[in-house]
Amino acid sequence: MATDPSSVANQRVVETLASRLRRRQVVGSRETALETVLVLRQVISKVRFSNIDQLVEIIRSIGRKLVEAQPKEHTVGNTVRKVLHHIREEYHTASQGTAVVSTSKDTLSIAKFVLQGQPRQQNVPQKTTLNESHGMLKENDADDPDAFARTLKPVLMEAIQDVLDELETVYDNISKNAKDHIHSDEIILTIGKSSTVEAFLKAAAPYRKYTVIVADTAPSYSGHDMAQSLSSAGISTVLVPDSSIYALMSRINKVMLGAHAILANGGMFAITGSLLAATAARAHSTPVVVCAGQFKLTPQWNLYHEYGALDFADPSSVLGFEEGNLVDKVDVVNPFYDYVRPELIDAFITNDGDHPPSSVYRLIKEAYDDEDYEL
């Protein structure tokens, strides 16, 4: 990369975020996503590039660095992919004028049928022959290397602003139809403190009277925070220990969970205890609903086989040092996440509508570009 001051500043900004991610000073899907978008915006506003490939490569290397810093925060990679997707879209619109997507011709053709059976290849327009039809964009212009960047940047900044807006309005969009998912006198079980589920339940509260049972969620006991927040919003809440989830499940009408990341097969990573709640719900045929923003959609899915996938947390909240003589004799396990497989989930409520786990792959195809799955 060029060693001009702007790229040094960019590197510094990226390094700061990477080290904060590594030290877990930034945690949580939404916070990491927001920070990533801000960093990308800063980088793109200052960076110099003469053609689209350079820009894509710059962003990808930033993405790689950030993902390496904290592989467990999947939303970092997702946001980078989303930004890349928007960049490419804006580029295509600007360079072709009309939409590039293969339009369906009205003529019937066997070839079309055969092609439709193949996995959809995203359209990568040929750049070599289209130098004349680029219109306003001048790529690789030797006399004016910044011309390309200059014309494209305003559009890019708008696109990034779109991504930022989507992240900031996630809770509002998800809670829009909250009251249509909850009926009166319903008993809903939730675990842990998911801000998305919290916003969802609070949005439905003025329209419906229902009860929420919140499970402790040891050892973080985030259930206590959730119970306090919901009860102060006027929702009748019952706080129970995790051990009674099965006992109460027969009287529960719906289980609402939050997600940390949604995997491409429709499964998800969620806080420990979600697997218990979802399995117990399945045993009683109770619907399991997951509220999550679309920024949590991850194009990878084979992540749960790694031993470290569950992100182990501090063991002293399970067995603390006050149990002095046990501490060195006993192994303590404290995974932070659970992997919940797609068969246990009935619906994902996202800011872009409700989807069953079986159509998550389609959402991912639409949100990200194929070549970005591996950053």
Next chain:
Amino acid sequence: MSATTTIIMTAPPSKSTIKLVPAQSHGEASSSQAQNQPPKSQKQMTKAERREQQERQRAAKAATKVAGPQLSGPNQNAAQAKKGAPPAASTSASVKKGGKGPDGKPTKETKETTSDDSARGLRIFSHFGLPKPPGPSKGDIHPAIIRLGLQFSEFKIAGANARCIATLTAFKTVIQDYVTPPNNTLSRHLLTHLSPQITHLVSARPMSVTMGNAIRELKLEISGSDIDLPEQDAKNLLCQKIDDYISERIIIADQVIQETAGTKIKDGDVILTYARSSVVEQVLVGAWDDGKQFSVLVVDSRPMLEGKKLLSVLSAMGIPCTYLLLPSIGSVITEVSTVLVGAHSLHSNGAVFSRAGTALVAMMAKQHSVPVVVCCETYKFAETIQLDSFTKNELAPAGDIFSSFPLTRSKDTLTLNKQPNLEILNPLYDLTPPSSITAVVTEVGVIPPSSISSIPLALGRTTL
């Protein structure tokens, strides 16, 4: 039939009849209204009169009408009247546990109204009260029983076997100290003497099935004791019988179970157990003493966090142990070879009533094809069938009496007490359905859960 809006202006004497009528009619909501608010205003009176007219209409109609839609009429009135009362009154009225019938019922009737929804979910558990500290003893309660009651209510003695043995030992003292009053026989009077003692224990903590079975046996022995025996001999005989019961059906049974279940443990096994069962502890210790090499996963959970005690015993013996909390079980269950759990009681349909959380452990194990073995003596069998965890359960006292929260979180950020709109429930038991259980190890053999009801017959016993 909709709520009529015609106001019947009757003379004041009818006001008193209004108070009487609700007592007779089956609209209990009105009785609570009379309880909560002495009618003061004109508005109240006309509402009550409206209701009186509706009740007359309803009484005139056939009894085949469903109660629900009928009650909605007077209930709306009651609700509107109730809204005047502070919501806390209705909340506390509905939340009062300990079997307060008249308060519990009207809130059930007004289920459709919105003012009681703050306690809606709780009515599921409102039929069994929170344990109260044993009050001033009525009648002659033996000091040993008083001490035992205190120990129960503070959970110093917990666990089905421990409670049963402690109860029987205390009764031995009571029997030895007992003196038959003149003109009475021991076999008849001792029973009446024991009744208040038993009631005192039950008021400290609801009786466990083990205690129930043991006391039933004891009563049988007492009523069958020979009238001609001198008193001291009769008492000694009873104490001997009690000792025999404990030794035969608990101590020796445990040893047999230890040997039988021990054969299920092989070298290299990973055994998972939940909370603390005295029988499972014996099994694991016995197997380790036999030289088998295995490791143990102890799963633990609130409210009682009993697994730590088991953990100290096992790790003191040198058994390699891993400790985790219940929500983490999903990540380790794939490595487990057997699940060993204890039981509070076994029911005729094969369901196991055990510490809250056992059902979750058994369910997860079954999902991953891990055998679930319940270690249980035959004296824990209950003749009844239990279908869910609500009809018979116990709630732990509110607050943190078990110190079950980690020190990494400061106490004031935790929710330990009730607040408006927030209730705390800590059920102590739950029911594991027979589908999640692979086998039950008893002193008479290893049996599948479906055969439990035929055991007493097979042994030639008429009772368990």
